[in-house]
Amino acid sequence: MTVDDEELARIDAYWRAADYLSVGQIYLMANPLLREPLRPEHVKPRLLGHWGTSPGLNLCYAHLNRVIEARELDMIMVVGPGHGGPAAVANAWLEGTYTEVYPHVTRDARGMERLFRQFSFPGGVPSHVAPETPGSIHEGGELGYSLAHAYGAAFDNPDLVVACVVGDGESETGPLAASWHSTKFVDPVSDGAVLPILHLNGYKIAGPTIPARIPEDELLRLLEGYGHRPIVVAGDDPVTVHRALAAALDDALDDIAAIQRRARVDGDTTRRRWPMIVLRTPKGWTGPREVDGLPVEGTWRAHQVPVTGVRTNPEHLGLLEDWLRSYRPDELFDADGVPVPELRELPPSGSRRMSASPHANGGLLLRDLELPDFHAYTVDVKEPGTATSEATRVLGALLRDVIAANPDDFRIMGPDETASNRLQAVFDVTDRAWNAARLAGDDHLATHGRVMEVLSEHLCQGWLEGYLLTGRHGLFNCYEAFIHIVDAMFNQHAKWLETSRRIPWRRPVASLNYLLTSHVWRQDHNGFSHQDPGFLDIVMNKSPEVVRVYLPPDANTLLSVADHCLRSRDYVNVIVAGKQPALTYLTAEQAVAHCTRGLGTFDWACNDDGDDPDVVMACAGDIPTLETLAAVALLREHLPELKVRVVNVVDLMRLQPDTEHPHGLPDREFDTLFTTDKPIIFAFHGYPWLIHRLTYRRHGHHNLHVRGYKEQGTTTTPFDMVMLNDLDRYHLVMDAIDRVDGLETRAAHLRQRMADERLRARAHTREHGEDPAAVRDWTWPEAGR
């Protein structure tokens, strides 16, 4: 395929138009078409935005539009240099999409003025590519995730090509550096293709970038080593670059088509080096060459606003006007400010426009998951607290059948821990996605695996975000402590959801579901470095509209919670659950009722007969629930006259007032459950302060005493771990004795005995290397039933 000069001239005009609109957004609040000489009052008082990356993005957009048309492609573009918000907005407006979703921003002079004015303006749109930007699944702010998002979008979208512009600044980040290896996880049959465009404009904020300053040979080796065939396009002469970029795109897309044909028609799915483009053009290309005697175009000075004194310095004003007029706006827009017909005709139409692709508004494509009835997977609970089950293993069976029933829109991500987290039933029906070499003896590797394991939490998260935002479903299973690796990514995704919910044309997407297991209390192999339940604290900072935290105490409650989360939309659901054999408490029916309420009493464990209790023993999390029940059994055995109420919390958000969170329990109900005047001993899975933070407004808060993880740990036995943090049954009994009026003397003997039991347990573990059998084999006593 060759591209004639006439077509290239049209592309160039389109590029100029997009550049003009980009500069206009950064600078102008009036006189958008320069129909009169530029005056200071046409310029915004605060100049905010990033010019540097914009012309490169506009160039890519214009050229991608050509190939979409020529090849009838289904394509979206991920804009890694997200500071190029003006570019993405400009193209959406040129394509007409912007006016379709924001009708007041018409595609004419009046709309153009609004487009310009609203950019980075109070009450307007953000300066980055953001949820507000049509065609985007990728916020440009915190850099590093574009390529992972692009692959996430391409998985299970066999007809989609995801163009992904990677900034050379972004390419220095760790997550981006790892993302190139996604090439080893692509199924050329059932997945689409990613076309990375590494844009070397040479500079980040103030300094040069690594890939732009290593010899080209070294850069090409790097990219080849990542599994790519790089095609270099370089220059600063538009005509030359247009020609080279058009040819490079044709080369790359021919190659992608050939790889896919070989796999899909000939059945050869061997991994090939996927094509990619290295585009080397000046930063702030076509902007001012020099300002105040200093070079700007092609340097780091072009990063943000290249000419800043426009409202006060006539010379700067002149520079800006010359710059804007250099795009020849009169050739690009008609008398009414409407793009001239040849510009309007250049981009694809309808949903082929990248700014209007339903893939970039994934809720449009979202189908409900086929979910089997989870009651079929529940474990039999004859008596509470007598038999054990590995909660995540039980969940594994459900997930197995979810995978089987949803073969092309559900994936499980995890850093090589799916089996370690006891979800291995999924391997009855699927494999780990893998398109690198395979050897005899490998365990469940296949090109089309539904389980994606890579030792990079960043990749797991980034892939899943891209997958969800393009309208599919998934689950990320992870060691609890190491989910902190993606704190920042979680923050950004939660912000995306918070914002998207306020944008009418964005359709709801499937929730991002975390299953955190191998948790703080059972890191027998791994110790202190693996003990950190603080992700919940991060999650709670985000808008209550989008975050949910669940701590199911046993297998059946985990099933019920998981079923709920897999059906939900637009949330981040965090489920913390154990993988070790643990007591089961609730039948299927009870589990559903308990999870529906989100918290409630374990009636079989209470002896307050619904009356006023003397003490409330509360718990959240599997290990805290176990220790609380063991403490309650001790209390009931040794202080039978003490009225104990046991409250278990599954849905952490219930603890907040209903004024703070949609799941919040009304004060009256909270007071009834927890009392306003009786001591509450709360055994919590995570850092204890979180419970105080959630309940500080509650009437009974001054009676609340929380035990949790207080940063004490090592490789030791499970019971030693709870003892190290004063969360053990004996200490909970002591806490109750210390806080119930009048017990101090009456139960002094029991208190001493509890203290002795702790010493005995510690001595036992230090001698034998394991917990005393009475602790290990504890079950809820028959007398308490």
Added chain:
Amino acid sequence: MTVDDEELARIDAYWRAADYLSVGQIYLMANPLLREPLRPEHVKPRLLGHWGTSPGLNLCYAHLNRVIEARELDMIMVVGPGHGGPAAVANAWLEGTYTEVYPHVTRDARGMERLFRQFSFPGGVPSHVAPETPGSIHEGGELGYSLAHAYGAAFDNPDLVVACVVGDGESETGPLAASWHSTKFVDPVSDGAVLPILHLNGYKIAGPTIPARIPEDELLRLLEGYGHRPIVVAGDDPVTVHRALAAALDDALDDIAAIQRRARVDGDTTRRRWPMIVLRTPKGWTGPREVDGLPVEGTWRAHQVPVTGVRTNPEHLGLLEDWLRSYRPDELFDADGVPVPELRELPPSGSRRMSASPHANGGLLLRDLELPDFHAYTVDVKEPGTATSEATRVLGALLRDVIAANPDDFRIMGPDETASNRLQAVFDVTDRAWNAARLAGDDHLATHGRVMEVLSEHLCQGWLEGYLLTGRHGLFNCYEAFIHIVDAMFNQHAKWLETSRRIPWRRPVASLNYLLTSHVWRQDHNGFSHQDPGFLDIVMNKSPEVVRVYLPPDANTLLSVADHCLRSRDYVNVIVAGKQPALTYLTAEQAVAHCTRGLGTFDWACNDDGDDPDVVMACAGDIPTLETLAAVALLREHLPELKVRVVNVVDLMRLQPDTEHPHGLPDREFDTLFTTDKPIIFAFHGYPWLIHRLTYRRHGHHNLHVRGYKEQGTTTTPFDMVMLNDLDRYHLVMDAIDRVDGLETRAAHLRQRMADERLRARAHTREHGEDPAAVRDWTWPEAGR
């Protein structure tokens, strides 16, 4: 240099000894030398640990010892596959270091039994390489940071070689993938060398690894692209591998010496491809080939404990005994269990032993920083709240002189934001470290720069950790929101410090100092994605012994805080400060006094004359302080009879009770300052819940009303930002009116006026794109002085 077979045989014996000791740690609690047949009761009841990576680490250690001796090298080893704790411990014991620091673990049979028993045992040592492990600066738990730590250790240590074993699992992580690019930041004159050893044993927990399963040509291109010259050593026959590895190490170290000679003697500092080793040997090499009919050696099944049924299954017991005896312990240890003389003689002696290197216990080498008197940098404050200053720019001058006075042990790290964060004075005396290509017009790039900028927070953090743990000083300046990128790394470093403080032989190191700026309230260019003050919530979860948080309200307080932090040891100090022009309040002397107390009244702003106030207006952070003072001015103007006390908090930890944190304010002092019965309106920099979490035990807590960032934001004006979050002066006045008894009616008019002012301000920004001049130019009124 050639290595004869006799020497290789000695190395092999040493390797076998280390392997024997590694297996012993995982399995045995008695009969350490197998002087009697192995019986079930010799074996620990809970088998915890990781065998898979251990033989490879032992192999590297033995061979590195040879070259240390042969070349009189100063070397440490960073153990990336940190699950190989048994290997690091085994070598430290063989070298005698273990007994020197833990005298009860003697280098004989009795000590060996203790060594074995304590491993992953209650009251013993963790299963990973950890602070407890002599010779380590790198916790093995959360993977990804080994290479960044290695480079951090090598910077400004010209005579040091840091061998860094990178696991092939770890190599999949983002931070590790980015770390290879550290080659572009090494000064071959004043920095030492890093020798990466990429150990391909092929598997992570359950699956293969990417670098082990791409064609070798592709892997070599990747490593060459990163700037290395890889030397491959591969095999599963010990003799062959010993020969090849010895030759490869000689090749690599010759090359390192040549590069350094060329730079140091010939003055040619051009970047060269640094040598590295690719070591491909089986996972769990020399362990059981097969267990229960399934292959183990060389597969993922060798990851943890390869034979597990030892106490109950006689066949497994036999396998273990055969495995242990395969190392021929009788040849390695004498009748008393002491390593035979030829083993004792093999490793280097004294501080040349990698396990005893002072570099790996950096406090031994730590020198105090030469700190200029910070009073020389303070700004003149004639009247509080009338003149402005950019706080970080003022700090920049101090940092400039710190750099000048400490040319070889102080560095500033940051993701390309040093100038953006207004610290550019440092470029008067130094440059950005850079050893890639340079072009005319580049801004302050030099091989020996003291400022390290890379668009990877992971690298900044990892480098700095390695630098600090080897006994130097530094500062990490970062956009506040994006410090979350290193939440997990912060967690691990804080845990390292927490543990180290309890280990007598670990000497204190310089604190890790964060300067968080470009903060949530002033993200004019960037908007919502750049707004997240939640790092403080993460920090507060760690042990109070090691974390400190400071929110200096102006330039002089920032100087005082920074001076304090730069002198401190073994902490993580977080300083949050603004970079925009902001009012100054305190003279140098007042600033010192205020920061010493950590919190206190702004007397000039109070009108309670030290008596009981009607309301306490509290604040922490520069913007909250500004808004609080503006609110107080309004209150004093319109309600002159209202007694207002203004409390400013610099040291956030002062808010906690003294039972919770060493900086905690005693209850009595807290009550005096904040009262127990008057409303407290607290304007906070971060998420408001943090203040509740810190103060929920305080008597006056029920009167506390906190305003902070509640996840509302976009690209807008500064005042619109505080209005979006109800932290603005008008809302604070309304809050006071709502909460002071009796004001409801009396001040109804003022309350309405405040509400109107908010509407007016919002309308103004939406029309003009900037804040009303009265807000922008506000200063503390003369009447209030």
